[in-house]
Amino acid sequence: MTTIATLLREAVSMLSDSSDSAALDAEILLCLALDKPRSHLRAWPERKPEADRIKHFQTLLQQRRQGAPVAYLTGRREFWSRDFRVTPDVLIPRPETELLIEISLTLLPQDQPAKIIDLGTGSGIIAITLAKELPQAEVTAADLSLAALEIAKHNAAAHAAEHIRFLHSNWFASAPKEKFDLVISNPPYIAENDDHLGRGDVRFEPRTALTAPQQGLADIQTIAGDARDYLKTGGHLLIEHGYDQEQAVQSIFRELGYDSVQTYKDLSGQPRATYGRNTENRKTQG
Numbered sequence: 290m291t292t293i294a295t296l297l298r299e300a301v302s303m304l305s306d307s308s309d310s311a312a313l314d315a316e317i318l319l320c321l322a323l324d325k326p327r328s329h330l331r332a333w334p335e336r337k338p339e340a341d342r343i344k345h346f347q348t349l350l351q352q353r354r355q356g357a358p359v360a361y362l363t364g365r366r367e368f369w370s371r372d373f374r375v376t377p378d379v380l381i382p383r384p385e386t387e388l389l390i391e392i393s394l395t396l397l398p399q400d401q402p403a404k405i406i407d408l409g410t411g412s413g414i415i416a417i418t419l420a421k422e423l424p425q426a427e428v429t430a431a432d433l434s435l436a437a438l439e440i441a442k443h444n445a446a447a448h449a450a451e452h453i454r455f456l457h458s459n460w461f462a463s464a465p466k467e468k469f470d471l472v473i474s475n476p477p478y479i480a481e482n483d484d485h486l487g488r489g490d491v492r493f494e495p496r497t498a499l500t501a502p503q504q505g506l507a508d509i510q511t512i513a514g515d516a517r518d519y520l521k522t523g524g525h526l527l528i529e530h531g532y533d534q535e536q537a538v539q540s541i542f543r544e545l546g547y548d549s550v551q552t553y554k555d556l557s558g559q560p561r562a563t564y565g566r567n568t569e570n571r572k573t574q575g
Contacts (some may be wrong), residue, residue, distance in 0.1 A: 294334035298349040300350055307354050314359055321363050322346035354501055373444050378436035379412040380498050381490055385555040386475055388562050389529055390418050392553055394527050408474040408512055410459050413441030413557060417472060421451040431456040461515040468521040475529040476508040477501040487504040506537055513541050520567035527564050535560035
């Protein structure tokens, strides 16, 4: 019978042409098949798994070799040191989105009440993380996808963040007429003809959560425009966007009358999130 060490070695060889993280992928998928932590693989490399476990592992490897994201195979992904459930109904959480959390925590004091709305919440990572990090905040999580909202509700319950208000809404369309301290969003921002849509994990992610018309800027324009009616004076707008959209998003914000507009870079040094402060005097659009 085949040992753990042999299974991993063969798996890395099998995945090397289709994954940039073949060794990590192999370990994660073998842990899933064995229902064991990664420490088990290192402690017992000569153990010989049962035949049905090996068969399950081989099935997972074939799916990964065909491009299926590891997060969808395991149904899990970490974000801000918390574990979140993910399915093909939601985007896979990415490290660069943690930048939105970092910025938000500099904008809103931890010991004071605040009202936050997360538009396009998906798996709920932003809303839930802010609710946990800002315990006095009232958080609303909105999404057009009912399937995504169910995943977000599951994650909120798993992290004891049941006080989040979930809203079935196309951006602000069904939002209550309230004023928020922070409007935050990781909306679709990839152009519909972008070559990257045919590569990597995005091939398997929901297209409606990835792409937007007007070279990926249409939803950002809508959110930024409508947010003026929902933000308190001095309230904050924070939106994630593509690395090549910094100037375009800043222009949208400034044309709508936001001030203190600035773009923040992610850990890889790419422009990733743009901020604007809501002013009392709105510019006339025409």
